[in-house]
Amino acid sequence: xxxxxxxxxxRRTLLRQRAVSRLLSPLWVPVFTAAxxxxxxxxxxxxxxxxxxxxxxxxxxxxxxxxxxNHLTMYDSFAIEWALASPGYYLGDxxxxxxxxxxxxxxxxxxxxxxxxxxxxxxxxxxxSDRKSVARVLEKIRFLxxxxxxxxxxxxxxxxRTGRVEMESAAYGVGRLVSSLPGCRVLCIYxxxxxxxxxxxxxVRGERFRVxxxxxxxxxxxxxxxxxxxxxxxxxxxxxxxxxxxxxxxx
Amino acid sequence: MEATEIQERxxxxxxxxxxxxxxxxxxxxxxxxxxDLKVNSARLVDVVLAFEDEFDIEIADEDVDTVNTVGDCVxxxxxxx
Numbered sequence: 546x547x548x549x550x551x552x553x554x555x556r557r558t559l560l561r562q563r564a565v566s567r568l569l570s571p572l573w574v575p576v577f578t579a580a581x582x583x584x585x586x587x588x589x590x591x592x593x594x595x596x597x598x599x600x601x602x603x604x605x606x607x608x609x610x611x612x613x614x615n616h617l618t619m620y621d622s623f624a625i626e627w628a629l630a631s632p633g634y635y636l637g638d639x640x641x642x643x644x645x646x647x648x649x650x651x652x653x654x655x656x657x658x659x660x661x662x663x664x665x666x667x668x669x670x671x672x673x674s675d676r677k678s679v680a681r682v683l684e685k686i687r688f689l690x691x692x693x694x695x696x697x698x699x700x701x702x703x704x705x706r707t708g709r710v711e712m713e714s715a716a717y718g719v720g721r722l723v724s725s726l727p728g729c730r731v732l733c734i735y736x737x738x739x740x741x742x743x744x745x746x747x748x749v750r751g752e753r754f755r756v757x758x759x760x761x762x763x764x765x766x767x768x769x770x771x772x773x774x775x776x777x778x779x780x781x782x783x784x785x786x787x788x789x790x791x792x793x794x795x796x
Numbered sequence: 797m798e799a800t801e802i803q804e805r806x807x808x809x810x811x812x813x814x815x816x817x818x819x820x821x822x823x824x825x826x827x828x829x830x831x832d833l834k835v836n837s838a839r840l841v842d843v844v845l846a847f848e849d850e851f852d853i854e855i856a857d858e859d860v861d862t863v864n865t866v867g868d869c870v871x872x873x874x875x876x877x
Binding site for chain 1: 841844855856859861863864
């Protein structure tokens with residue numbers, strides 16, 4: 546990605562964040578998992594199958610792995626991380642715990658939310674900020690993916706206001722990221738609670754999530770911006786396809 | 797191609813994406829696409845792709861980062877022609 550270049554200081558900051566998060570992970574990873582499992586009573590349907598597939602994907606190649614998911618609640622990234630692996634797996638393969646790019650305004654207001662975001666490997670993004678700062682966030686994610694880390698991005702850019710994946714909301718940044726990483730694999734995840742009729746702030750207590758996974762390597766012959774847009778649309782189209790399958794499964 | 801001609805064609809391309817049509821009437825080089833014309837940031841990419849089609853040019857990903865004002869659009873297109 547011939548965009549902004551990260552300074553040594555920015556690289557060190559990211560690596561420091563990873564190191565601190567890793568050091569404290571034996572404390573916070575089990576706590577978060579327990580909060581979802583027992584505190585909120587959430588359940589991942591057929592969770593073993595999901596975790597087995599993710600572990601296989603991690604093991605089969607060193608190529609960058611970008612997770613792209615649908616987005617319905619503010620807690621989707623928590624549920625996705627939990628669905629993909631057990632606390633024990635993350636402690637052994639900390640790179641598998643995906644970096645996130647949450648909206649800064651969602652957690653910047655209080656110190657404890659900022660601490661959580663730091664530990665959860667978040668790189669904040671400011672909605673409505675100038676494009677150069679968004680490009681810098683993408684560059685940070687690219688740097689991390691190249692180092693074998695995993696990252697989670699919502700290619701629609703925000704929660705689906707219709708409750709369904711919106712093709713026209715495809716943000717091109719995800720395509721830009723993929724085009725800058727040769728061989729980048731995209732793991733599309735469609736996660737939705739059985740009670741999730743439309744978008745909301747959070748899933749209901751006792752929610753049962755059904756998860757679909759599909760990995761692919763998007764390709765395009767188009768170059769430049771058009772190529773990135775094409776890649777983004779392929780990813781969102783895949784999520785639309787998975788959404789249809791998710792609803793078909795429930796019939 | 798003259799900058800004024802490029803700007804006229806840029807404004808024509810921008811028109812369907814502009815939410816504040818009044819601001820479009822008094823458009824200048826310094827007019828900001830997002831703040832003044834209220835173009836949806838998610839649609840900015842479509843605008844730039846329309847520039848590619850209209851002027852038969854190719855625009856790189858990172859070029860989009862430089863597009864903030866109408867003048868930026870004119871400069872970018874002028875460089876690519």
